[in-house]
Amino acid sequence: MSETTTPSPALPDIEVSADRVASVDTEPKNTFELRDVNVFYGQMLAVKDVSMAIPHNQITAFIGPSGCGKSTLLRSLNRMNDLIPGARVEGDVLYHGMDMYGPKVDPVQVRTVIGMVFQKPNPFPKSIYDNVAFGPRLQGRKGNLDDVVEEALRGAALWDEVKDRLKDNAYGMSGGQQQRLCIARAIAVQPDVILMDEPCSALDPVSTGRIEDLMAELKKTYTIVIVTHNMQQAARVADRTAFFTVLANDETGSRTGVLVEYDLTSKIFSKPDDERTENYVSGRFG
Amino acid sequence: MSTQVVSPGASSSGAPIRNLEAPGPRIGEKIIKAVLWATATLSILVTTGIVISLLVPSIGFFQTVSIWEFLTGTIWAPAFANPSYGVLPIVVGTLTVVVFAIIIAVPVGLSSAIYLSEYAPTRVRKTIKPILEVLEGLPTVAIGLFAFYVLTPLIRDLTPFLPWTGPFSIGVAGITVGLLIVPLVASVSDDAMRSVPRSLREGAYAMGATKFEVAVKVVVPAAISGIIAAFVLGISRAIGETMVVLLVAGAGNPVLSFDPTKGTQTMTAYIGSTATGDISQGTITYDSIFAVGALLFLMTLAMNVLAMRLVKKYREVYD
Numbered sequence: 001m002s003e004t005t006t007p008s009p010a011l012p013d014i015e016v017s018a019d020r021v022a023s024v025d026t027e028p029k030n031t032f033e034l035r036d037v038n039v040f041y042g043q044m045l046a047v048k049d050v051s052m053a054i055p056h057n058q059i060t061a062f063i064g065p066s067g068c069g070k071s072t073l074l075r076s077l078n079r080m081n082d083l084i085p086g087a088r089v090e091g092d093v094l095y096h097g098m099d100m101y102g103p104k105v106d107p108v109q110v111r112t113v114i115g116m117v118f119q120k121p122n123p124f125p126k127s128i129y130d131n132v133a134f135g136p137r138l139q140g141r142k143g144n145l146d147d148v149v150e151e152a153l154r155g156a157a158l159w160d161e162v163k164d165r166l167k168d169n170a171y172g173m174s175g176g177q178q179q180r181l182c183i184a185r186a187i188a189v190q191p192d193v194i195l196m197d198e199p200c201s202a203l204d205p206v207s208t209g210r211i212e213d214l215m216a217e218l219k220k221t222y223t224i225v226i227v228t229h230n231m232q233q234a235a236r237v238a239d240r241t242a243f244f245t246v247l248a249n250d251e252t253g254s255r256t257g258v259l260v261e262y263d264l265t266s267k268i269f270s271k272p273d274d275e276r277t278e279n280y281v282s283g284r285f286g
Numbered sequence: 287m288s289t290q291v292v293s294p295g296a297s298s299s300g301a302p303i304r305n306l307e308a309p310g311p312r313i314g315e316k317i318i319k320a321v322l323w324a325t326a327t328l329s330i331l332v333t334t335g336i337v338i339s340l341l342v343p344s345i346g347f348f349q350t351v352s353i354w355e356f357l358t359g360t361i362w363a364p365a366f367a368n369p370s371y372g373v374l375p376i377v378v379g380t381l382t383v384v385v386f387a388i389i390i391a392v393p394v395g396l397s398s399a400i401y402l403s404e405y406a407p408t409r410v411r412k413t414i415k416p417i418l419e420v421l422e423g424l425p426t427v428a429i430g431l432f433a434f435y436v437l438t439p440l441i442r443d444l445t446p447f448l449p450w451t452g453p454f455s456i457g458v459a460g461i462t463v464g465l466l467i468v469p470l471v472a473s474v475s476d477d478a479m480r481s482v483p484r485s486l487r488e489g490a491y492a493m494g495a496t497k498f499e500v501a502v503k504v505v506v507p508a509a510i511s512g513i514i515a516a517f518v519l520g521i522s523r524a525i526g527e528t529m530v531v532l533l534v535a536g537a538g539n540p541v542l543s544f545d546p547t548k549g550t551q552t553m554t555a556y557i558g559s560t561a562t563g564d565i566s567q568g569t570i571t572y573d574s575i576f577a578v579g580a581l582l583f584l585m586t587l588a589m590n591v592l593a594m595r596l597v598k599k600y601r602e603v604y605d
Contacts, residue, residue, distance in 0.1 A: 112494030
């Protein structure tokens with residue numbers, strides 16, 4: 001847990017291996033910087049002392065056992081936690097250097113810049129077209145949105161499958177298509193970041209593969225942070241991986257998530273520094 | 287040729303082979319099924335009985351008065367020496383009540399439901415919701431008295447520019463009925479909106495929707511079938527409401543008028559004020575009550591059918 005004691009968070013040292021030269025910028029810009037972030041639900045400390053930097057135009061994965069706070073931390077990156085009564089964030093969450101919890105920051109505006117895709121596909125019970133046009137319409141765009149809808153659906157690799165049935169209800173699609181529709185819907189808002197909270201956990205392996213391919217494409221345009229239960233998925237798609245675990249306090253019965261190790265994905269999965277990380281990624285759950 | 291069944295792992299370990307047949311006839315199940323069927327059928331039988339009991343005297347009525355005269359006549363005076371059976375005045379009375387009730391109950395009921403479901407903190411909701419449910423059950427005669435002695439003078443004082451005459455007003459009756467059904471509309475709509483999955487709201491919030499946009503563009507459309515059901519329940523009550531209308535709009539002679547400041551009768555008020563002990567069976571007046579009742583039944587039925595069509599057309603299925 002060297003990160004938690006570092007006064008100013010830096011990206012983990014980058015060992016540029018041959019297969020990563022193309023995708024890892026040696027001096028990447030940081031989209032997010034977290035400094036000593038604590039997330040509370042009422043009196044309960046859900047995530048403790050997280051400090052990390054999340055680089056621009058890369059895929060960063062949060063992995064770890066259930067209850068380790070990875071989803072909670074993800075939701076603090078676009079202020080979705082504001083919707084839960086009693087939730088609060090301490091420490092600094094900086095987005096391109098701006099304090100995301102500053103007094104002038106509007107959570108509604110934040111979410112137009114930092115979009116989110118959820119665990120279970122949650123299209124609106126409207127047509128495919130109206131789902132994608134929902135965000136642009138919220139932003140006050142009127143009239144013909146055909147171009148916007150087509151572009152977003154192409155961006156989510158869904159256009160060819162649905163171009164002839166844009167007026168059909170989104171609930172007639174398969175689960176994998178619904179999830180890509182949710183990605184298209186997020187893209188249509190033209191965000192800078194897309195947060196993904198276990199986006200493939202409700203999908204079959206073929207649909208999962210398609211979404212993973214799509215993510216590799218999306219990171220050219222967007223910064224992606226993904227929470228996943230699936231370690232192989234993190235290994236396949238992520239540039240960097242953060243491993244979290246749960247600390248149980250036997251006296252109070254509370255369970256708090258902590259960041260154990262954060263590094264290049266190849267390092268996390270081949271020679272992690274922390275024994276707990278090694279036990280987890282090798283399947284010996286710790 | 288016999289098929290080779292491959293068992294995984296170890297062979298049979300000598301465990302006893304267990305019986306797969308039912309231990310005996312399950313009579314209890316059959317009895318319960320019959321009782322449930324009977325209760326479900328009861329309501330259908332009762333409805334059929336009501337329709338028949340309305341139709342039989344109505345047929346007698348329409349042997350004297352033509353359906354055309356009944357539906358298009360503009361004077362309703364069945365008890366007069368020179369009787370007239372044009373039902374329009376009391377139909378207009380009922381429609382006036384319904385229109386005023388909708389004007390009050392739909393916006394107020396829907397806004398209350400949006401507040402309760404989307405904005406109210408849990409504690410507030412848990413306080414208000416039972417109060418609404420109690421209000422739904424208030425005796426309408428008490429509400430009628432309140433409306434006659436408190437609401438009517440208040441509305442008159444607030445609108446001195448209107449041509450008020452006499453103590454009764456069909457418009458005030460409609461407003462009262464509207465207030466009466468607000469708790470019902472609010473409570474049923476709230477239930478419908480609360481059952482919209484949280485994930486849909488989160489999806490909209492994550493795209494930068496405000497609380498109001500989430501409520502109006504996601505939750506209300508997704509709950510629309512339940513909300514329309516709430517409106518239909520409310521309007522049905524407005525059509526059927528008798529006591530408030532008798533007290534507030536009076537039971538005087540119905541005159542075909544669209545003036546809400548005047549007192550008049552509605553269809554239910556006519557039935558309620560005429561079906562007293564001193565009406566003799568077999569008279570045309572007696573039969574007229576049932577003809578009005580049958581028309582009332584048809585109007586409610588038509589509205590329910592219309593509502594079902596609306597629900598089918600605008601329904602957003604989220605599962």
